[in-house]
Amino acid sequence: MKRTRLAALSLVAALLIAGGAFHAGRTLGPAPDEHAAHAPAPAASTPEPAAEKKILYWHDPMVPGARFDKPGKSPFMDMQLVPMYADADSVSGTRIDPTIQQNLGIRHATVRRIESNTSVEAIGSVQFDERLGVAVQTRVAGYVEHLAVRAPMESVRKGQALATVFAPEWLAPQNELLALQRSGVSQEIISAARDRMRAMSIPAELIRQSEKAGSAQARFTLTAPANGVVTELGVREGMAVTPGMTMFRIGGLDKVWAVVEVPEAQASRIRVGQKVKAVLQADATQSFDGKLTEILPQIDAATRTLKARFAVDNAQRKLVPGMLLRLQVEGPKTTRLVVTSEAVIRTGKRAVVIVRKANGAFEPRDVTLGADLGDDIEIIDGLTEGEQVVASGQFLIDSEARLRSVLGNMAPQKP
Structure with missing residues (x-):
């Protein structure tokens, strides 16, 4: 009986302790949200620690x-x-740390499109237009009795007297003609005598003078056939002359040549017929108009230039041979894709640039070059506008690529 009472009391005490613990838990325990906040996340959402690079x-x-x-x-x-x-080469191209790039002194340049004209500027020297040059010769043996022009480079006008020549060989044909006329022979015989005199190159004016005077004329005057200057004087007073001997050479000055040496790289920009503006080197206020008349088909092996002739108007005689002219040949305006010349690596067979990609990696690219524009060079194929290329340090980047076992071939593999 006593044992049964003790068991009942123990059961009541246990129930009271359990009820108090439950009540304390509801009163002092954390809120449901706090349980959720402190609850561990599912194993699937826990990020794995990043693996260190090897x-x-x-x-x-x-x-x-x-x-x-x-x-x-x-x-x-x-x-x-x-x-x-280990993963340095996992991306296309070669990646270089920015700090290393700064240490290597790498500079970048942007591929851009510019508007340019194909004009060519060059310095030319004034020369006589050889197409305007004439030679004054005698067609008979004789002597120079009087010389009107005594020094080279003298200016002469068309029709001006140059020299008086005595030709004794012309006396006999003229006397024969005069005798036939006095004898009253038929006109056919007189015409034949005149034809014989023309065959001997006796000037028609001299024949008229002899017929008018009634006596043979052996002295005749040579005159200038065109305006210009005497570039060559081949006789002096008292000298004997022979048939075909050049006594004078006259160079024209109404138009002159401006002969320029054009670099071989610019030869494709010029063509016959192009207009040119020529400015006097010694006085920029004096300008002249001209036209490209001829491109000489020969390259100077020493200077790698070819010569071009420009016909320049010189009606006012302001230009003389030896003067220097600054010529500008205008060409059509075009747009060109260009990059700085120092960015191009020429290997002899290829032209290569190092391109900086959007992800910071570098890769080489073959390009097709166009015209050389001084500090810039035209790109025909291989690049697009806005791309970044390496302007300095290309060989150091190539060295960096070799260190990464790319063996000089940094181009990405095609899929």
Whole structure:
């Protein structure tokens, strides 16, 4: 009986303790939201720790080929060795740390499109237009009795007297003609005598003078056939002359040649018929109009230039041979895709540029070059407007690529 009472009391005490603990839990325990906030997330949403990059070796970017198995200071340069990671070549092209790029002094340039005209500027020297040159010759043996022009480079006008020549060979044919006329022979015989005199190159004016005077004329005057200057004087007073001897050469000045040497690279920009504006080198206020008349088919092996002749108007005689002219040949305006010339690597067979891609990697690209525009060069194929290329440090990037076992072929593999 006593045992039964003790068991009942123990059961009541246990129930009271359990009820108090439940009541304390509801009163002092955390809110349901707090339980949810502190509850651990599902295992599937827990991010895995990032795996560390594996370092293959350390190297000096400035000294290709040397590899080291631990970090430290470079034995070649005053700089720390740079780690090379296993996934360094996992992307297309070659990636270089920005700090290394700064140390290498790498500069970038933008591929751009510009408007340019195909004008050519050159310095030319004034020369006589050889097409205007004439020669004054005698067609009979005789002597120079009087010389009206005594020095080379004298200016002469058309019809001006140059020299008086005595030709004794012309006396006999003229006397024969005069005798036939006095004898009253038929006109057919007189006409035949005149034809014989023309065959001997006796001037018609001289024949008229002899017929008018009634006596043979052996002296005749040579006159200038055109305006210009005497470029060559081949006789003096008292000299004997022979048939075909050149006594004078006269160069015209109404038009002159401006002969220029055009670089071989610009030869494709000029063509016969192009207009030219010529400015006097010594006085820029004096300008002249001209036209390209001829491109000489020969390249100077020493200067790699070809000569072009421009016919320049010189009606006012302001230009003389030897003067210098600054010529500008206008061409059509075009748009060109260009890049700075220093960005192009020429290997002899190829032209290559190092392109900086959007992800920061570098890759080489073959390009087709066009006209050389001085600091810029035209790109025919291989690049698009807005792309970034390496303007300096291309060979250091190539060295960096070789260190990464790309073996000089940094181009991405085609799928």
